[in-house]
Amino acid sequence: MKAPALSGTGIGVGYGEIEALTGVDLAVDSGELLAVLGPSGSGKTTLLHAIAGFVPLVSGSIEIDGQLVSDPVVSVPPERRNVGVVFQHHALWPHLTAVETVAFPLRRSGRGRDSLPEAAGLLERLGISHLADRFPDEMSGGEQQRVSLARALARHPVLFLFDEPTAHLDVPLRSALLEEIDRQRRSDGAAGLYATHDAGEALALADRMLLLRNGGVVQSGTPVEVYEQPVDVWAAELTGPASVLPAEVGSSIAGRQIELSGSPDGIALIRPEWTCLGGPLSGVVERVSYRGTRTEYRLRVAGGAVIVSDDGTPRLQPGDETGWDVRRAHLISRH
Amino acid sequence: MASRTSVERLGSRGPEALGVLIVVALAAYPVGRLVVEAVGDGVADGLWRGGVGTAALNSLWTSASAASLALLAGAALALLTERFRVPGVSLMRAAIIATLVVPPFVSALSWHATYAPFGLFDDATGVSAAWLEGRVGVVAVIAVNVAPLAYLVVAAGLRSWRVPDLEWAARAAGADRTATLRLVTLPMLRPALAAGWLIGFAASLSSFGVPVVLGTPAGFETLTTRVYRAVAFAAMPDAFEEAVIMALLLAVIALAVALVADARFAVARPAPRQVRSDGRSPRRPPPGGAVGAAWVYLGLTVILPGLGLAVRALTPSVGVSAVPTNWTLGNFTAAFDSRTWEALGRSALLAVAAAVLALAAAGLLVSVRQSSGRGWDGAVLAMFALPGTALALAISLGYGRWLANTAAIILIAYVAKLLALAHRPLAASAAGVDRDLIRAARAAGASARRAWAAVSLPLMRPGLVAGGLLVFLFAVHELTMSSLLHGPGNETLAVVILDYQQLGDPTVTAALAVMLALVVGAAALLLLWLRPRRVRR
Numbered sequence A: 001m002k003a004p005a006l007s008g009t010g011i012g013v014g015y016g017e018i019e020a021l022t023g024v025d026l027a028v029d030s031g032e033l034l035a036v037l038g039p040s041g042s043g044k045t046t047l048l049h050a051i052a053g054f055v056p057l058v059s060g061s062i063e064i065d066g067q068l069v070s071d072p073v074v075s076v077p078p079e080r081r082n083v084g085v086v087f088q089h090h091a092l093w094p095h096l097t098a099v100e101t102v103a104f105p106l107r108r109s110g111r112g113r114d115s116l117p118e119a120a121g122l123l124e125r126l127g128i129s130h131l132a133d134r135f136p137d138e139m140s141g142g143e144q145q146r147v148s149l150a151r152a153l154a155r156h157p158v159l160f161l162f163d164e165p166t167a168h169l170d171v172p173l174r175s176a177l178l179e180e181i182d183r184q185r186r187s188d189g190a191a192g193l194y195a196t197h198d199a200g201e202a203l204a205l206a207d208r209m210l211l212l213r214n215g216g217v218v219q220s221g222t223p224v225e226v227y228e229q230p231v232d233v234w235a236a237e238l239t240g241p242a243s244v245l246p247a248e249v250g251s252s253i254a255g256r257q258i259e260l261s262g263s264p265d266g267i268a269l270i271r272p273e274w275t276c277l278g279g280p281l282s283g284v285v286e287r288v289s290y291r292g293t294r295t296e297y298r299l300r301v302a303g304g305a306v307i308v309s310d311d312g313t314p315r316l317q318p319g320d321e322t323g324w325d326v327r328r329a330h331l332i333s334r335h
Numbered sequence B: 001m002a003s004r005t006s007v008e009r010l011g012s013r014g015p016e017a018l019g020v021l022i023v024v025a026l027a028a029y030p031v032g033r034l035v036v037e038a039v040g041d042g043v044a045d046g047l048w049r050g051g052v053g054t055a056a057l058n059s060l061w062t063s064a065s066a067a068s069l070a071l072l073a074g075a076a077l078a079l080l081t082e083r084f085r086v087p088g089v090s091l092m093r094a095a096i097i098a099t100l101v102v103p104p105f106v107s108a109l110s111w112h113a114t115y116a117p118f119g120l121f122d123d124a125t126g127v128s129a130a131w132l133e134g135r136v137g138v139v140a141v142i143a144v145n146v147a148p149l150a151y152l153v154v155a156a157g158l159r160s161w162r163v164p165d166l167e168w169a170a171r172a173a174g175a176d177r178t179a180t181l182r183l184v185t186l187p188m189l190r191p192a193l194a195a196g197w198l199i200g201f202a203a204s205l206s207s208f209g210v211p212v213v214l215g216t217p218a219g220f221e222t223l224t225t226r227v228y229r230a231v232a233f234a235a236m237p238d239a240f241e242e243a244v245i246m247a248l249l250l251a252v253i254a255l256a257v258a259l260v261a262d263a264r265f266a267v268a269r270p271a272p273r274q275v276r277s278d279g280r281s282p283r284r285p286p287p288g289g290a291v292g293a294a295w296v297y298l299g300l301t302v303i304l305p306g307l308g309l310a311v312r313a314l315t316p317s318v319g320v321s322a323v324p325t326n327w328t329l330g331n332f333t334a335a336f337d338s339r340t341w342e343a344l345g346r347s348a349l350l351a352v353a354a355a356v357l358a359l360a361a362a363g364l365l366v367s368v369r370q371s372s373g374r375g376w377d378g379a380v381l382a383m384f385a386l387p388g389t390a391l392a393l394a395i396s397l398g399y400g401r402w403l404a405n406t407a408a409i410i411l412i413a414y415v416a417k418l419l420a421l422a423h424r425p426l427a428a429s430a431a432g433v434d435r436d437l438i439r440a441a442r443a444a445g446a447s448a449r450r451a452w453a454a455v456s457l458p459l460m461r462p463g464l465v466a467g468g469l470l471v472f473l474f475a476v477h478e479l480t481m482s483s484l485l486h487g488p489g490n491e492t493l494a495v496v497i498l499d500y501q502q503l504g505d506p507t508v509t510a511a512l513a514v515m516l517a518l519v520v521g522a523a524a525l526l527l528l529w530l531r532p533r534r535v536r537r
Helices: A044-052 A098-108 A112-125 A141-154 A171-188 A199-205 A223-228 A233-239 B014-041 B043-047 B050-083 B089-101 B104-115 B120-125 B135-159 B165-172 B177-205 B209-218 B223-233 B239-265 B290-314 B330-335 B338-372 B377-385 B388-403 B407-431 B435-443 B448-476 B480-485 B493-502 B506-530
Strands: A006-015 A018-028 A033-037 A059-064 A067-070 A083-086 A159-163 A191-196 A208-213 A216-221 A243-248 A259-262 A267-270 A275-290 A294-301 A304-311 A321-326 A328-332
Touching (some): A018 A059, A018 A208, A018 A216, A033 A044, A033 A199, A044 A083, A044 B165, A083 A141, A083 B165, A098 A112, A112 A141, A159 A171, A171 A191, A171 A199, A191 A199, A208 A233, A223 A233, A243 A304, A243 A328, A275 A304, A294 A321, A304 A321, B014 B239, B014 B377, B014 B388, B014 B407, B050 B135, B050 B177, B050 B239, B050 B290, B089 B506, B104 B120, B104 B135, B104 B209, B104 B290, B104 B493, B104 B506, B120 B290, B135 B177, B135 B290, B223 B388, B223 B480, B239 B377, B290 B330, B338 B407, B338 B448, B338 B493, B377 B407, B388 B407, B407 B480, B448 B506, B480 B493, B493 B506
Parallel strands (some): A033 A208
Antiparallel strands (some): A006 A018, A006 A059, A059 A067, A208 A216, A243 A267, A267 A328, A275 A294, A294 A304
C-alpha cells in the first residue's frame, strides 16, 4: 500500500510558554485536498509552517511521502521537503520579476539554463505570460497571487500548502483562482493542504476537512459529514448557519416526532435548509433576511429560536405568526 | 447662527512665508555667503595648495574606510539581532545604540585612555596600541562611532519586509540557508547597505572630535581639523581664505552624498511599516559563537573604553598605576574651576534654548506641510548633512558681522544643524494623527483651534518630547561648531574639555569627559524612559 502524501501524528508546536498546536493528527493521500478550517488564531498558519519545516515540533511527528521530516529531534530543512507553499501575503521577492521568481525553484532543483524558458512556459500555461517581466509592485493582488501559485507549481511538489491564498482577493477573482488551484493540483496529482477561515471555500473545495480551534482538532471528516453531523455547536456555527433547540431523548423535537441522528443527549441542531414554512409547528417571525437565492426567517418557537429557510422572496413580516416544519435534525451532546 | 466666521479661510500664505524665512535664514543665506566668499578667493587655486589637498585626501580615505568598517560591523550586528533568537537582545540593542549618544571626542578620549601607551590596558597587561594616535586610530574610532548608524539603517531594512515569509518562500522553493542569504536577503538589503555606507561616509567626513584628539597630535590632518587650525590659531598665511575653501569642499561632498543617498535609497522617507505576520515566527538560534563575538566587539569598543576613561579620571597622573589605592577625586576638583562651571551653565542654557527654538521652527514647518503640502524635508535634511565645520563657517560669514563672539551665533548654528532632530519625530507624530480624529472632534463641536489643542497636541506630545530631548542631547556636547564660533569668555563645555586636552592635561580632561558623558547619559536615559509606549492593537 502506498504511504499517504502527508501524515502527522500528535503534532505539537510551542512558542516559549504558549502552545500553538497540540496533538494534531492528520493524513492526506495524493490527489486529495484537505481543508483546514478555523478562525484566525486557531493555529492554521502554524500547522502549515510546521509541515513546511519553518517551525520545529515540540511533540509528535510529520511524514511526507512516507519519509519522516519532523519530530522533536529531526527536522529536514524546508528546501529538502518537496512542498510548494502559497503564502497568505504572496511573499513575492521585490527584486525579482515574475519569470525570475518562477525560475527560482527550477534553478534550485538544478534545471540550470532551461529554468527561464521553462518558467516562461509555465506562465504561458497559466495565461499570465504578460506578467513575465513585471516586478511585484507592478502587479495587482490577484496577479501577485497567480505568480505565487506559479512559483509553487514550478517546484512540482508532492504536497501543496495553501495559506489562505484568497484571503485578500475580491469575490470574482477568488473563485477564478480557486478553480485554477483545483485544476492545477489535480493535473499534477499532488496532495494539498488548504488553510482558510471561509467555510464556503472549504466545503466546496475539499475532499476532507479538519476543524481547528485553539491549536487542537475539533473534528475531521468529509465536508458532508462535517456539515451535517457537527460535533458541537461551535463546529456547527463555524461551517454554516444553524439553530439549536432542546430535544427529548430519542423521541421528539418541539413536540414533533422526527428522524434524529447523532448522540441522544438533548440538544438538536437544525440547519435552515432542513426546515420549511408551513406545517404543524407554530412560531412568530422575529427577523427576515433576504439572501438572494432564498429567504431566511428567524422564528420564535417553543423552546427557543429557529432559522427557517424558504425559497423565493420574503413573504412574511416580523410579528407574523406562521406554521413551520422540520424534516430532520442532528443531536449533539451538551458540552 | 454663523455670527463671526461662517467660512474658514483656506490656504493662508502666512505660515508658508515663515517656512521660507526659516530655511533662508538658517541655511540658504549663510551657505550663499560661503560660496560667494570661496569663489572670490579663487576656489580652484586654493584646492592645489599643499596642505589642503593632503587634508582632503585624508578626509576622503578615512571616511571611506571608516564607513566600510562601520557597515561591516553594523550589518553583522543587525543580522544577528533581527534574524536570530539572541538571549538578552534588548540589552545588546541598547549597548549598540549607546555609542550613538557618546560624544565622538569623548569616545576618542576613552579609547586613548584605554588602549594608548600608559592606558588602562597597558597598565593591566603591558600591551598597548601605539598606532592609536594617527591615521589607523582615527579610522578605527570613527568606524566604531558610525557603526550604530549603519546598524540602524540595516536593521530598519531587515524589518521593512515581512519577516520571514520572503526568506521562507526561498527555502520552500529549494534554496538552502546560504543560497537564501545570497539570492534573497542580501539583494533585498542592497539599498539599505548602500544607504548605510553613504550615511556612514557623510558622518565620518564631518567628524571633528576624533581626528582632533587622535590625529592632530600625530600630525595627521583632515579637512575638519585643518579648518579648525586655520580659524582658531590663524597659524597660516591666508588662513581664513583657505578655511573657507575647505569648508565649501566639505559642504559640496557631504551634500552630494546626501543627495545620492536620498534620491536612490529614500533615506529621508520612513521605512514602510512592517506588516504583521499572522503566524508568530520562532527564531532560530544564531550560528555558534556569533553572540559571543558581538559581545566581545561591544566590550572592546564601548564598555572597556568607558571604564578606561573613568579610571583615568580617578588617576592622579598618567603613568601612575591605576590600582584603586591610587585613586583620587583631585582631577574633578581641579576640573571644576569657575570657567568650567560657567561653560557648563552656558552649554546647558544653549542646549535648552536650541531645543525650544528648534521645536518651534520644526512645528512651524510641520504645520506648513499640513496646510500647503510643502514640508521642506529636503532642506532640513541638507542642513543636518552639512558638516558642522562648513555650517559654522557659513554662519560666521553670514552673521559674524553683528554677532561675532556671542553665544547667539552659536545658538543659530545649533538650531540650523539640529533642526532635523526636532523635525523628524515631530513630523512623524503629526503624520500619525489620523485626520479622521480631528474631523471627529470638529463634528463633535470643537473649533479648529480647540480640536488642535484637545486632539492633535496630546497625540503629538511624544514627538515633541523626543525631538526636544534629542536636540538637547546633541547640543549639550556639541564641539565642532562651538570650537569655531566661540569667542573669549563664552566657551561651551566641550570647548573647555578640548582646551584641557590640547594643553596636555589628560587626567583632568578625562574627569571633565566623564562628567559630560554623565550629563548626556542622563538625558539619554530620560529619552528612553519617556519613549512612547508601543500602542497595542
